[in-house]
Amino acid sequence: MNEETKRIYEAKAKVLKALAHPTRLWMAEQLVDGERCVCEFADQIDADFSTISKHLAVLRQAGIVEDDKRGKQVYYRLKVPCILNFMSCIESVIESQAKTHAALLQ
Amino acid sequence: MNEETKRIYEAKAKVLKALAHPTRLWMAEQLVDGERCVCEFADQIDADFSTISKHLAVLRQAGIVEDDKRGKQVYYRLKVPCILNFMSCIESVIESQAKTHAALLQ
DNA sequence: ATAACATTTGGCTATTTTACCAAATATACA
């Protein structure tokens, strides 16, 4: 694997890593239905405001969401909506995995 | 977010996390063209054999690949091939991100 | 100006992840 390839895979992995956290993935999926302000997330997540803010910063730095401030609130939305197209496949993996485990228990 | 939702997002995030490493993502992409044995990966990755083996174990535990031993070698293949369908979208994120950064530098 | 609200930032600790080395295991072959 040469340097160029390495850089490319590091960049791709960074995007995936940003989504690879339960809270961040949930937030990204919420945004499929349209923008949300930080306070709306905070209402539904049991975590410190600062934690939520940092998770959103990770998604922003990865280029997955963008934000804008309107009044006192900051609104977030998906920047590249296709980002969640593959969720059905992730679900297939989980189902397949569940079957494998069930089979092993027989 | 209730307990059930939490469990679901933890499971989904676990699959993403398995792919969210440059080496593992690269290996998964190699498998799109068909199975590979560990030694073939080792030829192309500059890392210890044990490191490569552990990365493959992460992919296996996540249900992304499966393996079988034939003779002295262990072959790995994608268990759920759709898993890489979204790479074009990841690339869009990276491009969009590159544009944003370029714009900020102007 | 001051107070109240929404969000981000800095600092800290606990946990997780990564990668290496050495040793163990499994298989084929002399």
Added chain:
DNA sequence: TGTATATTTGGTAAAATAGCCAAATGTTAT
């Protein structure tokens, strides 16, 4: 049986991540 080859496992140190608290920032309303 002993040896070489392929891969995994155990242990460990360094680096990255997550989440909390307290403090800082920016905005609106009084």
